[in-house]
Amino acid sequence: ACGNEGVSQQDNVNDQNGANSEKKIELTYAFFAPANTFPAVQMEKWAEELEARTNGRVKVNTFPGGSLLTAENMYQGVANGIADIGLSSTTYEPGRFPLLAIADMPSGYPNATVASKVLHQLVSEYPPEAFNNFKIITTFATEPSFIQSQLPISNLNELKGKQLRIAGAATPIMEKLGAAPVGMSQAEVPEALQTGIVNGFVSSREVLQDLKLAEMVSYITDYPLTINTFVAVMNQDVWNSLPKDVQQVIDELNAEMATFTGEYLDNHVKNSIKWSQQEHGVEVITLTESEKETWDKILREMQEDYVNSLEAQGLPGKEFQEKLYELISQFN
Amino acid sequence: MDPNLLALLGIAVLFLLFFLRMPISFAMFMVGFFGFMIHSTPKSAFNILSSDIWGQFSSYTLSVIPLFILMGELIYRSGITEKLFDAAYKWLGHYKGGMASTTILASSGFASICGSNTATAATMGTMALPELKKYKYDEALSTGSVATGGTLGIIIPPSTVLIVIALQTQLSVKDLFIASILPAVILTLLLLLTITFLCYRNPELGPPGPNHSLKEKIISLKGVIPVFLLFAFVIGGLYLGWFTPTESGAFGAFGALVLTLLMNKMTWDKFILAVSHTIRSSVMVILLIVGAIVFGRFLTVTRLPFAVADFVNSLPVPPVVILIAIIFIYIIGGAIMDALGFLILSIPIFYPTIIMLGYDPIWFAIILCIVTSMGAITPPVGVNAFIVQGITPNIPITTVYKGTSYFLVAYSVLITFLILFPQIILFIL
Amino acid sequence: MSNANSVEILKKSIVNEGKAPIVGKVPNIHVKKTLFDQFVVKLSQTFACISGSSLVAMMLLIVFNAIKRTVSTPFVGTTEIVGWLAAITFSFGLAYTQLHRGHVDIDLLVKKLPQRFEKALKILFLSISISFFTMVVWQLIQFGLTLMNNNNLSQTLRIIFYPFVFITSIGFMAFVFVLVNQFIAEFRRRV
Numbered sequence: 001a002c003g004n005e006g007v008s009q010q011d012n013v014n015d016q017n018g019a020n021s022e023k024k025i026e027l028t029y030a031f032f033a034p035a036n037t038f039p040a041v042q043m044e045k046w047a048e049e050l051e052a053r054t055n056g057r058v059k060v061n062t063f064p065g066g067s068l069l070t071a072e073n074m075y076q077g078v079a080n081g082i083a084d085i086g087l088s089s090t091t092y093e094p095g096r097f098p099l100l101a102i103a104d105m106p107s108g109y110p111n112a113t114v115a116s117k118v119l120h121q122l123v124s125e126y127p128p129e130a131f132n133n134f135k136i137i138t139t140f141a142t143e144p145s146f147i148q149s150q151l152p153i154s155n156l157n158e159l160k161g162k163q164l165r166i167a168g169a170a171t172p173i174m175e176k177l178g179a180a181p182v183g184m185s186q187a188e189v190p191e192a193l194q195t196g197i198v199n200g201f202v203s204s205r206e207v208l209q210d211l212k213l214a215e216m217v218s219y220i221t222d223y224p225l226t227i228n229t230f231v232a233v234m235n236q237d238v239w240n241s242l243p244k245d246v247q248q249v250i251d252e253l254n255a256e257m258a259t260f261t262g263e264y265l266d267n268h269v270k271n272s273i274k275w276s277q278q279e280h281g282v283e284v285i286t287l288t289e290s291e292k293e294t295w296d297k298i299l300r301e302m303q304e305d306y307v308n309s310l311e312a313q314g315l316p317g318k319e320f321q322e323k324l325y326e327l328i329s330q331f332n
Numbered sequence: 333m334d335p336n337l338l339a340l341l342g343i344a345v346l347f348l349l350f351f352l353r354m355p356i357s358f359a360m361f362m363v364g365f366f367g368f369m370i371h372s373t374p375k376s377a378f379n380i381l382s383s384d385i386w387g388q389f390s391s392y393t394l395s396v397i398p399l400f401i402l403m404g405e406l407i408y409r410s411g412i413t414e415k416l417f418d419a420a421y422k423w424l425g426h427y428k429g430g431m432a433s434t435t436i437l438a439s440s441g442f443a444s445i446c447g448s449n450t451a452t453a454a455t456m457g458t459m460a461l462p463e464l465k466k467y468k469y470d471e472a473l474s475t476g477s478v479a480t481g482g483t484l485g486i487i488i489p490p491s492t493v494l495i496v497i498a499l500q501t502q503l504s505v506k507d508l509f510i511a512s513i514l515p516a517v518i519l520t521l522l523l524l525l526t527i528t529f530l531c532y533r534n535p536e537l538g539p540p541g542p543n544h545s546l547k548e549k550i551i552s553l554k555g556v557i558p559v560f561l562l563f564a565f566v567i568g569g570l571y572l573g574w575f576t577p578t579e580s581g582a583f584g585a586f587g588a589l590v591l592t593l594l595m596n597k598m599t600w601d602k603f604i605l606a607v608s609h610t611i612r613s614s615v616m617v618i619l620l621i622v623g624a625i626v627f628g629r630f631l632t633v634t635r636l637p638f639a640v641a642d643f644v645n646s647l648p649v650p651p652v653v654i655l656i657a658i659i660f661i662y663i664i665g666g667a668i669m670d671a672l673g674f675l676i677l678s679i680p681i682f683y684p685t686i687i688m689l690g691y692d693p694i695w696f697a698i699i700l701c702i703v704t705s706m707g708a709i710t711p712p713v714g715v716n717a718f719i720v721q722g723i724t725p726n727i728p729i730t731t732v733y734k735g736t737s738y739f740l741v742a743y744s745v746l747i748t749f750l751i752l753f754p755q756i757i758l759f760i761l
Numbered sequence: 762m763s764n765a766n767s768v769e770i771l772k773k774s775i776v777n778e779g780k781a782p783i784v785g786k787v788p789n790i791h792v793k794k795t796l797f798d799q800f801v802v803k804l805s806q807t808f809a810c811i812s813g814s815s816l817v818a819m820m821l822l823i824v825f826n827a828i829k830r831t832v833s834t835p836f837v838g839t840t841e842i843v844g845w846l847a848a849i850t851f852s853f854g855l856a857y858t859q860l861h862r863g864h865v866d867i868d869l870l871v872k873k874l875p876q877r878f879e880k881a882l883k884i885l886f887l888s889i890s891i892s893f894f895t896m897v898v899w900q901l902i903q904f905g906l907t908l909m910n911n912n913n914l915s916q917t918l919r920i921i922f923y924p925f926v927f928i929t930s931i932g933f934m935a936f937v938f939v940l941v942n943q944f945i946a947e948f949r950r951r952v
């Protein structure tokens with residue numbers, strides 16, 4: 001076989017003898033979205049840092065764009081050794097990460113940096129059972145999603161029955177708020193907006209510029225909704241085969257990458273909003289204090305219900321939720 | 333074993349299996365699987381297999397393929413296409429190759445509602461091939477016209493390939509769609525020119541029919557009306573926002589069913605015949621797609637494409653040589669693996685280089701789209717050619733490739749044109 | 762028209778339409794039809810009925826959803842259900858397609874080889890294919906079990922979807938039966 005496992009195992013043997021092996025270690029790192037998306041930027045940054053901090057001893061081959069593993073098969077693929085490391089969103093696998101789903105629900109995250117730091121902390125304190133046989137490399141999160149629409153939405157009445165493109169996790173939440181979620185692939189959104197199949201979408205706001213959607217919507221409702229959590233994991237055997245000093249570098253990068261990614265995305269979103277306002281006159285709508293409270297109440301109730309259902313299953317939902325809010329106010 | 337060497341060996345074995353008559357899709361599956369197994373571990377190869385089969389079989393995006401095929405089948409079994417081609421024959425049949433030209437024009441019409449080359453080839457193949465046979469057109473020219481006409485599916489907007497490129501490069505989908513219109517028109521004309529040239533040189537390929545009186549011509553138009561109504565419904569529905577391009581397959585099939593029922597041209601037997609043939613074509617297409625993806629994953633993990641890219645990017649030659657080298661790699665890539673898979677894999681590798689060299693991103697995106705669509709008709713892995721062969725099992729694949737090879741000249745002329753005169757693409761923006 | 766009725770007709774007509782090509786297309790079977798032959802044909806046709814019904818259901822669901830969207834609000838699970846129906850359409854059509862030898866191959870070289878060599882190649886490839894796709898069945902079951910054990914739910918409807926993976930594996934199972942049948946036929950064929 002010409003996989004990298006053989007190489008790394010040999011390294012391990014040398015390392016156990018106390019000798020610092022000069023042998024090159026190659027790691028493969030897969031991600032499902034294209035190279036220009038922020039998680040992929042993070043992946044490249046991580047690869048670069050790891051190579052630099054090990055003086056080029058570790059080489060990371062990155063596979064963005066789902067060329068090696070797709071979102072649906074990322075974690076399973078790493079378990080089976082298709083890639084050594086895989087980056088995916090736990091939000092995409094409902095049911096498998098019951099506790100993390102609490103944090104994905106609207107909880108008042110101000111931005112991606114805070115969300116990333118909070119999730120990083122939560123994942124280290126409550127490592128998901130599904131990752132028992134993995135080494136967690138890093139955790140970060142998107143900025144919250146916002147309603148971005150063609151007509152202004154400043155209260156629940158205006159939201160009622162609006163057909164919005166919504167992906168996965170936000171669907172039940174938007175239904176609860178009275179919107180009519182429409183499921184379609186991201187690729188279809190521009191045309192669907194143009195022909196009026198949807199009146200807007202719920203997403204983080206970098207798409208306004210990245211996918212040029214600012215051309216087709218006019219308003220952002222300034223109310224933070226769900227986030228997507230991303231976790232990068234390494235195959236446990238590969239991790240065990242790595243020399244101690246390399247493991248150390250990887251561990252030290254864990255928290256750094258969460259902060260790096262959050263800040264990178266926040267900066268990117270800021271530019272995207274500025275561009276949308278200047279080039280396409282997109283307006284930001286602020287909810288009145290009482291309206292905001294109404295939304296908060298509905299969504300908080302939803303989260304409580306979910307937490308209670310977890311408690312009933314014997315999972316520490318309450319404790320996790322308390323920690324979540326504690327961390328949000330701590331990092332804010 | 334060196335991964336790059338393994339990849340090359342894999343390609344060699346794939347070709348060997350092709351020529352020993354293993355079904356194309358099976359061969360791609362197996363070489364991809366065993367290649368992955370040798371490169372990594374059996375466990376990882378097993379996982380690739382099951383997750384890719386499930387992922388593609390249950391893909392919403394691919395579900396349009398059987399629906400578009402069903403639309404074509406329903407129209408064909410009801411006898412409407414016969415009327416359509418009868419009309420075309422009366423108007424254009426006395427020109428040499430007139431019916432093959434009709435096929436190209438019909439394909440471009442269909443391509444303007446459908447974003448997929450495979451769906452376009454399958455639909456047009458179902459409708460046009462039996463008719464071309466009836467008018468005694470050469471097998472190579474007939475199958476070649478249909479397979480090549482199908483590639484218009486992704487050059488004429490809407491186009492799945494342009495959407496993929498836009499998402500990867502952050503270019504505007506709208507800009508790409510607009511920019512592709514003129515090249516698409518030129519390509520269509522070049523394809524028509526190719527047919528005319530071939531048939532003037534050798535009238536046997538597309539024998540001219542008798543002249544018809546104006547009266548006969550006008551009466552024949554009656555048969556065109558139903559198809560025209562269906563196309564108007566599908567295109568109109570898209571622009572009025574009744575349905576999305578993905579949904580248009582379902583509406584096309586549903587519309588065809590309603591229309592043929594209203595015209596009293598649909599019986600249960602015909603319906604069943606249409607459905608069972610749809611199943612056969614769809615299964616053939618989906619297995620080809622998954623096979624190509626599994627094989628593509630094997631090539632990806634060996635990093636052969638990346639090695640080739642690094643080599644090209646490091647060449648100490650003028651920009652235009654690198655550009656041509658990259659286009660050449662896309663042609664080869666499209667020849668040996670699924671062109672769309674190769675595109676997704678390679679854009680992050682080559683796109684930055686092209687921008688660095690100072691070429692216009694939109695211009696390059698359109699060139700890429702054209703080269704990629706050409707990959708669907710180049711041997712040995714030409715998805716459109718396979719589909720056409722699947723529809724007409726008694727015509728050998730080599731005949732289909734002979735047919736598509738006529739049109740590769742037109743493609744080359746277009747690509748050369750676009751490199752020499754980038755304004756063709758860019759003036760409109 | 763009731764659904765049961767339409768399936769019945771679909772079945773009948775496929776049998777009628779299928780008869781001639783099936784006999785005509787499997788080359789040189791001098792041996793009389795065995796029970797296994799009949800079973801395989803029956804199985805493929807029944808599965809083709811399910812495949813076709815699933816295709817029609819897919820079409821109707823998409824149309825229904827788009828109309829519902831214009832009149833009131835869309836049915837949010839449409840894309841997911843269409844995907845699952847597509848999986849049934851494709852997998853349950855596998856056996857029927859193989860029965861009709863619907864897969865593309867290149868016969869350029871083999872045509873020129875002696876008959877005996879061709880037979881040997883066919884037997885070899887069919888046996889490889891049987892082993893390979895049996896493995897696919899097994900792996901799909903494993904994949905479904907993994908999804909089941911991971912408690913994976915679908916993204917939008919939040920329901921379990923592993924049963925559809927098992928259903929897909931059943932489609933591949935029927936496909937393997939057809940391959941075995943063709944292997945036996947090829948083995949018995951005199952050249």
Ligand code: NA
Pocket residue numbers: 442443444445446447448484485486487488489490491
């Ligand atoms: Na098109």
Ligand code: NA
Pocket residue numbers: 666667668669706707708709710711712713714715
């Ligand atoms: Na090709």
